[in-house]
Amino acid sequence: MRYAIINNEYMNTGGGCMVGVSEVWLPDEKRMVYVNANEDGASVNVVDFISNDLDDTYDESWTITDLNIDAPDVHDKYFKLMRECVWIYIKADCKRYGHTYRLPECMFPTEMIVTVSEAYLEFISIMEEKIETDGNIILMHPDYNEYIGQLHDFNSGLQAAMETALDGTAEQTASFYDTPFEITFGDNKVTINNDADSYSAILSLVQQLYNEQLL
Helix, strand or coil, X not given: CCCEEEEEEEEECCCCCEEEEEEEEECCCCEEEEEEEECCEEEEECCCCCCCCCHHHCCHHHEEEEEECCCCCCCCCCHHHHHHHHHHHHXXXXXXXXXXXXXXXXXXXXXXXXXXXXXXXXXXXXXXXXXXXXXXXXXXXXCHHHHHHHHHHXXXXXXXXXXXXXXXXXHHHHHHHXXXXXXXXXXXXXXXXXXXXXXXXXXXXXXXXXXXXCC
């Protein structure tokens, strides 16, 4: 959906609560709308009832759609517009108060998400955390470096143990990879081909199991 943010105001509603009000032109709909944004989310409205102090006479028909910052509907056609307006608010609010926000990954614009690694995003997902920001950059979780170190040591130990079992000779290595092996867990037993792809898959599985132990 095309849109153009014409103007934005970061204002005090009078009760000590800050809000961002964006005036937005929608060329495909040929109309102006007003997006209100705060720490809880945003709403798209046909009337600028906040700037015009019409809160007491608010009518639900004025609101086209809204966004919950903790559980956003990414399929809402106004989602990207509301997300951008939320970010305008967050940047102003963090600058004013010097605090940070924690948001789900989908609330971050692409240009910010690409500044962190896939491993970090996986870590955040595993820990069931949100991503912290000061409005300008993504702030790293304090436990991330320890997690990466532990995972590296765990996988290195696994690889060393398997390489030791092969005795290091080319013939034994070839024989090892040509021999199917079994994985037993509980009452279940699975036989799989032992090749390089399977070995990588096992390492990935072990990593996932290790991740679950961090929860």
